[in-house]
Amino acid sequence: MDPSPKDLPLPLPLSEPALTGLLVLFFILHIVFVNVTVGGGLIALGYQFRALREPAYDQLARSICRIITVTKSLAVVLGVGPLLCINLLYTVPFYSANLLTGAVWILIIPLVTAAFLLLYLHKFSWDRLAQHRGLHITILAAAMAILLFIPLIFLTNINLMLFPEKWRDIHGFFDALMLANVLPRWLHFMLASVSASGLLLAWWTSRPGFSIPGLATTDLRRQGYAIALATSGLQFIAGPLVLMTLPSVGLNLRLHLALILGIVFALPALYWMWREIDAPSALPGPGRRFWWIVASLGLTVLFMATARHLYRDEALALHQARFAIARDAYAERSALARAGGELPPLGPAEPGAVPPISQASSSAGAIAAPTDRGEAVFKLKCRACHVPSKRLVGPPLQEVARIYAGNPEGIAAWVLKPGRKRTEYPPMAPVKLPPDDLKAVAEYVLRVGGSATAAAAPPPVRP
Amino acid sequence: MDFPLFHLAYFGDRTLIAVIAILHVLINHAFAVGFIPLVVVLERQAAARGDAAGDALAKRFMGVAFVLTTTIGALTGVGIWLSTALINPEAIGSLLRVFFWAWFTEWLVFISEVALILAYYLTWDQWTGPRKAAHIRLGWTLAAFSWITMAIIVAILGFMLTPGSWASERGLFSGLLNPTYLPQLAFRTPLALAMAGCVGLALSVLFTERDSDLRHRTVRFCGLWTLVFLPFAAAGLVWWWASVPADLAQNLATALATQQAAAQSYVVLWTLLGLAGIVVAVAALAVIAPRRIGLTLAVIALVATCLELGWFERTREFLRKPWSVPGYLYANRFRAEDYPMLQRDGILAHAAWSPVRQVTAGNRLVAGRTVFDLACATCHTVDGLNGMRAILRTMYGPPPWDADAIAAYIATIHDSRFYMPPFPGNDTEREALGAWLAALGSPLTVAGKAP
Numbered sequence: 001m002d003p004s005p006k007d008l009p010l011p012l013p014l015s016e017p018a019l020t021g022l023l024v025l026f027f028i029l030h031i032v033f034v035n036v037t038v039g040g041g042l043i044a045l046g047y048q049f050r051a052l053r054e055p056a057y058d059q060l061a062r063s064i065c066r067i068i069t070v071t072k073s074l075a076v077v078l079g080v081g082p083l084l085c086i087n088l089l090y091t092v093p094f095y096s097a098n099l100l101t102g103a104v105w106i107l108i109i110p111l112v113t114a115a116f117l118l119l120y121l122h123k124f125s126w127d128r129l130a131q132h133r134g135l136h137i138t139i140l141a142a143a144m145a146i147l148l149f150i151p152l153i154f155l156t157n158i159n160l161m162l163f164p165e166k167w168r169d170i171h172g173f174f175d176a177l178m179l180a181n182v183l184p185r186w187l188h189f190m191l192a193s194v195s196a197s198g199l200l201l202a203w204w205t206s207r208p209g210f211s212i213p214g215l216a217t218t219d220l221r222r223q224g225y226a227i228a229l230a231t232s233g234l235q236f237i238a239g240p241l242v243l244m245t246l247p248s249v250g251l252n253l254r255l256h257l258a259l260i261l262g263i264v265f266a267l268p269a270l271y272w273m274w275r276e277i278d279a280p281s282a283l284p285g286p287g288r289r290f291w292w293i294v295a296s297l298g299l300t301v302l303f304m305a306t307a308r309h310l311y312r313d314e315a316l317a318l319h320q321a322r323f324a325i326a327r328d329a330y331a332e333r334s335a336l337a338r339a340g341g342e343l344p345p346l347g348p349a350e351p352g353a354v355p356p357i358s359q360a361s362s363s364a365g366a367i368a369a370p371t372d373r374g375e376a377v378f379k380l381k382c383r384a385c386h387v388p389s390k391r392l393v394g395p396p397l398q399e400v401a402r403i404y405a406g407n408p409e410g411i412a413a414w415v416l417k418p419g420r421k422r423t424e425y426p427p428m429a430p431v432k433l434p435p436d437d438l439k440a441v442a443e444y445v446l447r448v449g450g451s452a453t454a455a456a457a458p459p460p461v462r463p
Numbered sequence: 464m465d466f467p468l469f470h471l472a473y474f475g476d477r478t479l480i481a482v483i484a485i486l487h488v489l490i491n492h493a494f495a496v497g498f499i500p501l502v503v504v505l506e507r508q509a510a511a512r513g514d515a516a517g518d519a520l521a522k523r524f525m526g527v528a529f530v531l532t533t534t535i536g537a538l539t540g541v542g543i544w545l546s547t548a549l550i551n552p553e554a555i556g557s558l559l560r561v562f563f564w565a566w567f568t569e570w571l572v573f574i575s576e577v578a579l580i581l582a583y584y585l586t587w588d589q590w591t592g593p594r595k596a597a598h599i600r601l602g603w604t605l606a607a608f609s610w611i612t613m614a615i616i617v618a619i620l621g622f623m624l625t626p627g628s629w630a631s632e633r634g635l636f637s638g639l640l641n642p643t644y645l646p647q648l649a650f651r652t653p654l655a656l657a658m659a660g661c662v663g664l665a666l667s668v669l670f671t672e673r674d675s676d677l678r679h680r681t682v683r684f685c686g687l688w689t690l691v692f693l694p695f696a697a698a699g700l701v702w703w704w705a706s707v708p709a710d711l712a713q714n715l716a717t718a719l720a721t722q723q724a725a726a727q728s729y730v731v732l733w734t735l736l737g738l739a740g741i742v743v744a745v746a747a748l749a750v751i752a753p754r755r756i757g758l759t760l761a762v763i764a765l766v767a768t769c770l771e772l773g774w775f776e777r778t779r780e781f782l783r784k785p786w787s788v789p790g791y792l793y794a795n796r797f798r799a800e801d802y803p804m805l806q807r808d809g810i811l812a813h814a815a816w817s818p819v820r821q822v823t824a825g826n827r828l829v830a831g832r833t834v835f836d837l838a839c840a841t842c843h844t845v846d847g848l849n850g851m852r853a854i855l856r857t858m859y860g861p862p863p864w865d866a867d868a869i870a871a872y873i874a875t876i877h878d879s880r881f882y883m884p885p886f887p888g889n890d891t892e893r894e895a896l897g898a899w900l901a902a903l904g905s906p907l908t909v910a911g912k913a914p
Contacts, residue, residue, distance in 0.1 A: 005465040006814040008556045013563035013635075070581050073533045077577045078543065080570050083544065087559050095466055095552040102469035102549050109483065109500075109542035116534040167467070218715050315511030330801075330813065385879070386871035392868055393858045420726050427725055428855050429879040 003324035005092045010086055016048065019089050022307065027304050032196065033075035035189075038151070039197030040068045041119075041144045043227065048137050054213030061204075063212070065123050065140075067204065072116060092323045093161035093316055097176070101156060104173035108153055111146050118143035148190070155185050162315045163247060184241040191238050192229045192301075198227030199294065202276070205284040221286060222277050229273040232266065232297075241265075250315030254305050254451035262303035269296040374444025377437045382445075385428075388452035394428060401449025408442035415442075464796065464814045469495050469549045470840050475848035476550040477841065481780075483546050485773050487539035492651065492772060493765070494528045495536060495609045497659030501688060502528065503602035505663075505681070516677050522587045523670050524663065529584040537577065550842060561629070562619050569615040572608055579605040580710045610652070617648050622782045625708060633776045646821045648776075650699030653692040658768040660689030661742065662790040664749055665761035679753040686749025686756070687762075693743060700775075711782045711789075714882050718772050718781035719774075722880070723857070735774060738767040784882035793884035795838050802887060809889040822891040831899025834892045836910050845903065852903050862904025870897030 012019065044064040051058035084315070086094050098105050122139040129136040153173070160166070160176040179184075189199050202224030204218050212220075243259070272289040279287055337343055385393035386400070404410045415438060429431040433441065471479055502525045511519030547555040559566065583598070584606050590598035620646035622629065630639040634720075663685030671678035704712075716725040717731060745764035746777060749756045796806065811817050814837055822830040826883050834845075835851075844850045855864055871894050877885040886893055 001846075003813055003815050008560065010557050010560040010633075013560055060744045069585070073537065073577050073581060074574075076537050077574050078571075080541065080544075080573065081543075081567075082562065084559065084566055087544075087548070087556065088563065091552075091556050092465060095548055095556065098545070098548055099467045099469040099552070106479065106542070106545055106549060109538050109545060113534050113538040116538070117530070120534070128550050314766065333808075334804040337807060338800065340803075343804070343807060346808060381875060381878055384868070384875045391860070392865075393872065394631065404639075426723065429881070431879060 006095065006330050008321040008326040009331050011124060015427070016089065019085050020313075023082055023085035023089060024305050024309050026078070026085060028301060030075065030078040030082050031305075032276055033071045033078055034151075034303075035193040035196040037068050037072045037075050038144075038147050038190070039193035040064050040071065040200065041140070041147060042194060043197050043201060044068070045140050045280075046139060048133075052133060054214075056212060058442060059212040060215060060220065062126055064201070065119070065126075067200070068119060069123060072119065076112070090161060090312075090316065090320075092317065094162060095159075096164070096167060097157045097161035098172045099175040100160060101153070101176050103230050104153055105157060108150060115143045115146035115150070118146070122236060123128050125219070142159055148292055152182070152186055155189070158438055159185065162250065162312055164316075164319045172337055180245040180247070181242065182244050184238065188238045189244050191234050193294070195228045195231040195235070198224045198229075198231065199290075199297070201227065202226070203286045206284070208284070213292075225287075226452045229270060229277065232273070232385040233268055235266070238431075243398065246311065248314075248316075249317070250311040252310070252314050255310040255314065258303045258307035258310060262300045264305060265296045265303065267301040269293045272296075281430045337358070371445065373437065374438065374440035374442075374447075377433065377441040378437050378444050378448075381431050381433065382441065386445075388448055389455075391425075394423070394425060396452070397445050397449030399449070401446050401453060404446065405444075405450070406446075408439065408446055411442035411445055464810060464835055465816075466552050468836050468840070469818050470836065470844075471847070472844050475842070475844050478848055480543070480546045480550055481777070483539050483542040484536065485776055487543060488776060489504075489772060490531055490536035490539065491613065491656040491862060492655035493579055493662050493769070495532050496613050496652070497655030497657070498524075498528050498662055499602065499609050500656065501659045501663055501685070502600060503606055506602060507599050508684075510599065514677075517680075518683060520667075520677060521586075525584050525587065527666060529580060533577070533594070535712075536594055540842070545584055549691075551787060551796055553758050553798075557565040557788065557792060558619065558623075561633075561635065562622075565615055565619060565639060570658045572611045572615065576605065576608040576612055579608055585589045613651065613655070614648055617651060618644050620779070621647050623788060624779060625706075626713065626789050626791070638672035642708075643703060643706045646699065646703035647779075648699075650696060652751050653695035654701060654768075654772060657696055657742070658765070658772065660685045660687075660692065660746065661765040661768050663688065664679040664756060665758065665765050666743070668756060668758045668761050674754060680729060682749045683751035684699050686746040686753070688740065689746035690750065693739070697739070704815065705776045707782065714782050714784060715778070717882060718778045725903075731774070735771060737826065738770055741767050741834075742771075757776070781882065785877065785884035791885075795841055795884045795887060797838070797887040799885070800845055802885065805869070805887045805888055809892045810887055811892060812832065822895045827895045828899050831895035831902075834888055835899060838887050846891055855900060855904060862901075864871050864901040864904045866901035867900045868897075870894045873897060 012020075044061045047057045047061040047064065051061060118139055122136065122143060125136065125139070127143075129139075156173060156176045156179075159179055159182050160170065163179070166179065202221045205220035205224065210217060249418065269292075272293045276287040276289055333343060386395070386397055388397045392394050412435075413429050415433065416426075417430055420427045470476060502521050505521040507525065508514075508516060508766065509521055536824040542769070546553065555601060572906060579601065586598060586601070588600075598605050617638045618641070621641045622638045625643045626638060627641035631637075664682060667678055667685060682836050685909055716728040718726040720730070724730075740794070742764045745756070748760070761911050774822070783789060785794055786792065787796070790799065792798050797810070805813065809821060811822070811833060812820055814833070817833045819826050819830045839851075843854075855862075859868070860864070873886050873896060875894050878881045886896075888896075
């Protein structure tokens with residue numbers, strides 16, 4: 001059987017439940033800002049298209065883009081917290097998923113950078129490109145195309161990490177993307193993004209002092225609620241799709257309970273949104289049910305995030321235990337080896353396993369078993385690069401013996417602080433040896449090098 | 464050993480981290496840590512003079528910093544995490560466990576920094592008149608937070624070079640308060656400020672009318688700013704170098720240049736000194752004759768400071784070799800404490816993703832390649848950067864190469880190349896690795912495909 005991956009041996013800085021709580025909490029903070037950025041961008045894009053026919057909407061799109069400028073940066077920086085926690089809690093699954101999809105995973109950095117730069121270009125060129133609407137909209141569309149793809153990378157990783165039993169069949173990002181659950185989750189996320197942004201629109205456009213010439217703010221508020229209601233309603237299709245495509249490995253009663261609670265709290269929010277669309281338009285502010293809607297949807301998000309975590313916990317429980325057992329067994333064996341103890345066999349030897357080839361079989365000039373100190377030191381420290389009668393990495397001993405004939409001190413000085421005589425050879429590194437060893441090895445080199453020269457006449461000359 | 468292989472066959476794994484991290488540090492130092500104080504001082508001066516054009520210029524300066532730091536700056540910061548997790552998950556995973564609270568604190572500071580940078584730039588035109596003083600205070604707060612994020616991260620960088628008493632105590636603070644921390648901070652802070660002066664020079668030339676008072680005033684100010692902080696950076700660097708332990712300092716020649724050119728590393732040193740001289744000269748010229756500063760000179764000075772900092776990062780990262788965390792984790796991702804076991808069991812037997820468990824007569828080359836992937840590929844490629852074919856050619860001349868000689872060399876590699884970790888596996892694996900490396904030069908076993 002293959003050895004199991006092992007968790008890291010250093011202890012966690014916080015208890016597992018505490019880290020889990022932080023993970024769920026930080027993740028919600030992060031994802032809300034991501035939702036608003038992605039959903040807001042899509043809504044702004046929609047309004048910019050609408051502005052081609054109804055120019056008043058141009059100002060609305062611009063106003064929404066001002067929000068995104070702030071939320072996109074907060075989304076990134078708030079993502080660091082959950083990343084910290086997931087790195088610690090799920091070291092093996094998370095890193096394994098990252099590595100299996102590595103090339104695309106690291107693309108997150110240049111892609112998000114490019115999307116943000118495009119968003120700035122779009123924002124700061126609004127007046128300059130007023131006569132080139134098509135180009136201006138294209139810039140935003142390009143940024144949004146990237147921002148629609150980024151969640152797929154994250155979801156692919158977060159999904160892949162849940163199923164260690166599938167890891168061996170995954171060769172790159174697209175294999176992992178095609179696992180059953182990824183695309184439904186992406187749909188679920190996109191709907192949530194637009195829904196949250198619709199609510200934000202209802203609030204943003206009904207703030208005191210907000211006005212756009214040619215547009216009634218009450219109408220905008222209504223549009224915000226309509227967007228939120230429609231996308232939230234569609235979650236009743238997307239949600240079950242996510243659940244049905246989840247491998248059954250992580251499903252349990254607690255998870256279903258959390259899901260049901262999430263749905264229960266979403267229902268009144270939907271009803272209140274419906275009422276707000278219908279509400280008399282004269283009232284100022286986002287509507288008297290706005291904060292109730294936010295609170296009940298907030299609870300929905302909390303329960304859904306909890307459900308998601310419960311699934312992860314269940315799907316990975318046995319694997320995490322396996323990684324911990326492997327870590328402990330490895331540490332125990334390692335300690336035993338450090339103490340010089342007898343190591344139990346790891347498993348049956350494979351047929352045809354080769355024993356180590358004896359050191360003496362080196363073909364680059366055989367040297368007899370060490371009988372003196374110089375020879376022992378030479379074998380340990382020098383022989384990897386020098387042999388008696390031919391160039392290996394460095395020059396043959398013959399050449400050394402010729403240069404330093406009768407001058408072992410010269411060899412000793414060179415070994416401690418080598419210079420560089422031949423540019424066609426790699427430079428020799430200093431070898432720190434005690435004086436006795438140096439003296440012995442220098443004498444040995446002169447002896448062996450000299451006798452090799454004597455044996456081979458005329459002396460070989462390197463081209 | 465516990466993770467699937469991710470390998471960049473051409474650029475080399477470490478290049479990915481290097482590119483992302485150096486880009487990050489350049490933006491962070493030149494456009495945030497050093498630059499925000501400069502912008503705030505300019506804003507304050509303009510407010511004191513009642514100079515609307517000066518205020519607008521300060522805002523345009525900040526606009527550049529705003530765009531760069533919230534895009535490339537922020538994303539490369541996250542990118543360091545993502546890339547280190549791909550290249551050396553054992554190292555970043557261990558660091559996270561040791562420094563969780565440091566990173567957690569840094570995260571809170573980082574959130575504040577981003578919120579402040581958004582607030583500072585986006586309220587520039589609203590907080591005017593009586594609120595200008597508050598806006599300037601906002602700027603100083605931002606500058607402080609910017610510096611704190613750097614100050615926390617530098618502690619971890621220092622730890623990776625000199626873990627100090629952590630090796631015995633394994634605590635957060637024993638790791639944070641490591642011997643090279645304060646010297647490195649004392650170097651980076653004034654260097655960032657000096658770099659920001661060079662950025663200021665370039666932006667002044669870009670954003671102001673030629674021969675205008677505003678240009679001369681700003682160019683002279685930025686030149687003076689650079690001149691003031693550069694000597695402190697030099698002093699900080701000397702202090703830092705004095706605090707680097709001797710066993711790491713012996714890597715300096717190779718760290719500055721390459722192994723092949725180690726003997727000529729003084730050339731690099733003189734070049735870096737020369738670059739510093741250029742920066743001083745340009746900054747002095749900016750003070751004495753601001754009208755003589757054009758975009759070319761300003762950019763030369765800026766590029767020179769970037770090269771200095773980039774080279775410092777390379778050198779510092781190289782000095783800690785063969786370690787990722789000295790005394791604990793080697794750069795090859797194996798922990799020192801596990802060597803006695805691994806050199807008996809072999810690394811293949813413990814490698815979750817290896818296709819082979821032990822070396823057999825039939826799988827020598829596959830085993831050798833796997834050993835390479837596990838023990839060497841963090842720093843080496845086959846044909847790309849730091850590629851083995853080129854190295855073998857330099858060492859042994861043109862093929863054929865002798866498998867036994869290579870295997871013998873690997874056994875003592877750490878004796879002669881201080882920046883290389885000892886080979887972690889057992890003798891059979893070392894011989895399989897030697898066989899595979901020798902096979903890289905053989906027409907019969909090209910790329911290790913044939914048995």
